[in-house]
Amino acid sequence: MNERFSISPDGIKYPLPIENDYKQEFVRIEKLVVEAKQKGQEIVVVMGVGFVGAVMAAIVADTVDENEKSSKFVIGMQRPSTRSYWKILKLNEGISPVKAEDPEVAPMIRRCVLEKKTLTATFTYDALQFADVVIVDVQLDYAKKDLGNVRTGHVEMTALEESFDIIAQRIKPDCLVLIETTVAPGTTEQIALPAMRKVFRQRGIKTDPLLAHSYERVMPGRDYVASIRDFWRVCSGVNEEAKQRVVKFLNEVINTKKYPLTVLDRPIESETAKIVENSYRATILAFMDEWCKFAETNGVDIIKVINAIKMRPTHNNMIFPGPGIGGYCLPKDGGLGIWAYKHILGFVDDIFKITPLAIDINDTRALHAAQLVRDALRNMGKPIASAEVLVLGASYREDVGDTRYSGSEVLVRRLAEMGAEIRVHDPYVDVWWEFINQDEYPDNNRSRFFRNQKKLEGLEVLKDLDRALTDIDVLVFAVRHAPYLSLNPDYVIQLAGKPIAVVDCFGILSDEMIREYLKLGCDVKGLGRGHIRRLKEEIKRL
Ligand SMILES: NC(=O)c1ccc[n+]([C@@H]2O[C@H](COP(=O)([O-])OP(=O)(O)OC[C@H]3O[C@@H](n4cnc5c(N)ncnc54)[C@H](O)[C@@H]3O)[C@@H](O)[C@H]2O)c1
Numbered sequence: 001m002n003e004r005f006s007i008s009p010d011g012i013k014y015p016l017p018i019e020n021d022y023k024q025e026f027v028r029i030e031k032l033v034v035e036a037k038q039k040g041q042e043i044v045v046v047m048g049v050g051f052v053g054a055v056m057a058a059i060v061a062d063t064v065d066e067n068e069k070s071s072k073f074v075i076g077m078q079r080p081s082t083r084s085y086w087k088i089l090k091l092n093e094g095i096s097p098v099k100a101e102d103p104e105v106a107p108m109i110r111r112c113v114l115e116k117k118t119l120t121a122t123f124t125y126d127a128l129q130f131a132d133v134v135i136v137d138v139q140l141d142y143a144k145k146d147l148g149n150v151r152t153g154h155v156e157m158t159a160l161e162e163s164f165d166i167i168a169q170r171i172k173p174d175c176l177v178l179i180e181t182t183v184a185p186g187t188t189e190q191i192a193l194p195a196m197r198k199v200f201r202q203r204g205i206k207t208d209p210l211l212a213h214s215y216e217r218v219m220p221g222r223d224y225v226a227s228i229r230d231f232w233r234v235c236s237g238v239n240e241e242a243k244q245r246v247v248k249f250l251n252e253v254i255n256t257k258k259y260p261l262t263v264l265d266r267p268i269e270s271e272t273a274k275i276v277e278n279s280y281r282a283t284i285l286a287f288m289d290e291w292c293k294f295a296e297t298n299g300v301d302i303i304k305v306i307n308a309i310k311m312r313p314t315h316n317n318m319i320f321p322g323p324g325i326g327g328y329c330l331p332k333d334g335g336l337g338i339w340a341y342k343h344i345l346g347f348v349d350d351i352f353k354i355t356p357l358a359i360d361i362n363d364t365r366a367l368h369a370a371q372l373v374r375d376a377l378r379n380m381g382k383p384i385a386s387a388e389v390l391v392l393g394a395s396y397r398e399d400v401g402d403t404r405y406s407g408s409e410v411l412v413r414r415l416a417e418m419g420a421e422i423r424v425h426d427p428y429v430d431v432w433w434e435f436i437n438q439d440e441y442p443d444n445n446r447s448r449f450f451r452n453q454k455k456l457e458g459l460e461v462l463k464d465l466d467r468a469l470t471d472i473d474v475l476v477f478a479v480r481h482a483p484y485l486s487l488n489p490d491y492v493i494q495l496a497g498k499p500i501a502v503v504d505c506f507g508i509l510s511d512e513m514i515r516e517y518l519k520l521g522c523d524v525k526g527l528g529r530g531h532i533r534r535l536k537e538e539i540k541r542l
Contacts, residue, residue: 006085009099009430014086017123025124029075032120033130036073041118045131047163049076049087049121051328051402052180052216052228053137054098055105059229060135061112061119063253071252074112076121077128083433091121099401099428102224128170133249136179137216138163142332142339147410147449148364150335150356155184155343157191164192168199168209176245179213179267182274182333184340188213188267191344193238212237212246213267215274220400230255234262236270278333279355285321285330286358289365292321292528302528303507323369323478323505323527324407325362326396331405334359365527366410369505372525373415373474376501379523382473385419387501390472393479394426394461401428407505408478409434409446412459417450425468426461427483435459469495477508484508489516504529515539 005013017025033043046057053076061074078088087097094113096106112119128134140160144153160181167177177196179188188211196209214235219227233250237243243263250261264270288302295302303320310316325331334355341347374384396406403409412422412435424432434445435456447453462468465483469475469492477484485508493499499521502509507528509517514532517524518539524532 006080006082008086008090012086014089016082016085017080022124022126025122026126029120029122029124029127029130033073033075036118039070039073041071041073042132043130044072044074044133044135045128046074046076046135046137047128047167048136048138048181049078049091049097050084050137050139051098051220052218053078053135054087054091054096054109055218055224056135056137056180056216056228057119057121058096058105058108058112059225060253061116062108070116070118072118074119075127075130076119077125078121078123080123083437085123088121088123091119098220098224099430100220100224101222101399101428102226104225108225125166125170128167129172131171131175133176133178134167134171136163136167136177136181138181139328140181140183140336142335144335144363147446148360150359150363151338153335153339155336155339157184160187161191161195164195165199168196169203171209173200173205173207174210176210176212176242176249178246178249179211180216182215182278182329182336183213183271184336184344185268185271185275186340186344188271189238208239210237210239210242210245211267212242213270214246214250215270217277220402221397222399228254230259232259232262234264234270234273236264236267238267272337275333275337278329279337279358282325282330282334282362283354283358284317285319285325286361288319288321288528289361293368295528296530299530299534300528301531304531320507320528321362321365322397322407322480323411324366324396324405326404326406326409327402328404331359331363363410366407367414369407369411369476369478369503369527370414370418372503372505372527373420373476373501374418376503376523376525377474380499380501382501383419384415387420387473388423388471389415389420389474389476390423390425390468391415391476391478392425392484393477393481393506394424394429394432395479395481398480399428399482401426401430403429403432403434406479411476411478411505412456413446413450413453416456417452419452420474422456422459423468423472424459424461425463425465426479427463427481429461432459432461466495470497472496472500474501474503476503476505478505480506480508489513489520489522493517493520493522499523501525511535 046053057074057076060072063072065071090097094110096109141156235246338352394408502517502524504526
């Protein structure tokens with residue numbers, strides 16, 4: 001029964017399309033394409049309207065030529081899965097399928113769909129036949145077999161390979177196919193090119209597909225749009241023509257005047273650049289984990305230490321990692337590189353040391369945060385079992401509604417395993433898919449690494465902060481969302497109705513706030529915040 005519907009985060013149930021709907025939908029798209037062509041617009045199909053594709057599609061649809069006329073007509077093409085079909089219908093109403101703090105996202109999508117009429121979304125793959133350019137923004141997952149061991153995982157290539165086949169079956173021979181998906185290095189030249197060429201030959205096309213790669217550096221959040229449009233890009237193509245076409249296209253849609261393009265010789269270089277870029281960031285984050293633990297046992301506040309070091313310009317990209325490193329990219333991208341070395345490029349030696357270690361450290365950091373919760377409760381003479389724990393923040397970083405691989409998920413699962421009763425609040429997350437569908441994606445779901453997870457099925461994300469705070473035993477600050485930064489300790493304790501355990505996983509609490517909680521009889525702990533013990537002693541002496 002469930003299979004036939006796709007439910008949007010605001011609870012609307014959309015029946016999935018049936019066979020007849022495809023014919024009608026194709027007629028609708030064809031009509032729009034004819035009109036766009038009459039206006040001289042280029043047809044761009046964006047495959048996958050998720051966090052990247054939805055906003056990329058809007059940016060392309062918003063493009064104007066030197067006469068300020070819309071120069072592209074964009075078709076966001078989304079497979080009609082139960083999880084994602086609703087995105088098509090929302091987009092076609094002019095509503096963004098992604099939620100973010102950036103005030104540019106919603107009006108841009110609305111403008112392009114309803115006013116400029118340069119953006120539509122569809123579920124029919126047949127729209128591909130109209131494309132002058134196809135942008136591939138589908139996901140490419142890395143399934144981990146064990147928690148904290150990236151090496152035993154694998155890249156789930158089947159869906160991406162199928163996408164290459166679907167595209168090659170339908171596109172015009174001179175269509176530019178721009179892969180933006182983060183892929184395992186070697187994918188464009190060694191997987192996509194031969195597979196698509198084979199289909200071209202079967203279709204009697206003698207030329208090679210014009211394949212290019214240019215990765216996204218999007219940061220969903222306050223600068224969502226700018227992180228795509230007003231940001232530096234790296235690109236490459238499988239041959240000279242593909243390279244020239246991708247350079248021309250990106251020059252038209254991205255602000256390359258201010259943020260110049262870097263054109264690399266081969267796609268494997270562009271693919272590798274993405275993987276190294278993210279492995280570097282995963283590594284500098286993981287590096288802080290051991291120093292956080294050092295700080296906790298030696299009276300050091302790591303937040304102040306980091307801020308002191310960041311004054312030095314050469315070290316100003318040092319970052320505090322929070323209760324885990326989530327998002328779709330950092331937990332997996334290094335894995336794509338390690339996997340590609342063996343399974344695409346054919347090497348048997350083990351050259352990777354730092355990249356897998358960094359990912360493994362990041363993936364298990366939340367387990368330590370859960371220990372702090374247990375210890376804070378123990379200091380107050382209470383067991384973790386049956387404690388009412390409120391976790392503030394479900395997403396992987398501040399000001400976004402993206403929960404993918406968030407540290408909060410592992411924290412919640414571990415606390416539930418230890419018997420805690422869990423409540424979660426997040427202003428940006430409507431549905432926490434990882435819990436709603438925890439049995440649906442057996443390979444990627446992290447519930448299988450823990451026991452006692454059944455009770456988390458359907459975990460509701462609370463929106464009313466006051467209600468969430470009422471009668472709790474533990475408050476965990478897990479994400480730096482704006483509403484949490486200024487939460488008043490007096491107010492919190494009033495709602496909780498008693499002194500509670502407070503655990504700061506993201507350097508959110510100022511010393512003043514920590515003192516207030518301590519004065520109110522709470523026990524406070526924090527990742528990397530070893531100075532709290534000193535503050536406690538200070539207060540005892542008062
Ligand atoms: N989210 C980020 O912050 C970010 C940043 C940089 C790069 N990336 C990369 O961009 C790519 C896309 O990521 P995302 O966050 O947008 O993922 P996403 O899961 O939000 O979106 C992907 C969309 O593609 C759709 N899809 C999958 N297969 C399809 C098919 N065959 N046809 C049509 N639609 C299909 C899915 O239903 C989904 O809606 C990934 O490779 C990711 O690593 C993401």
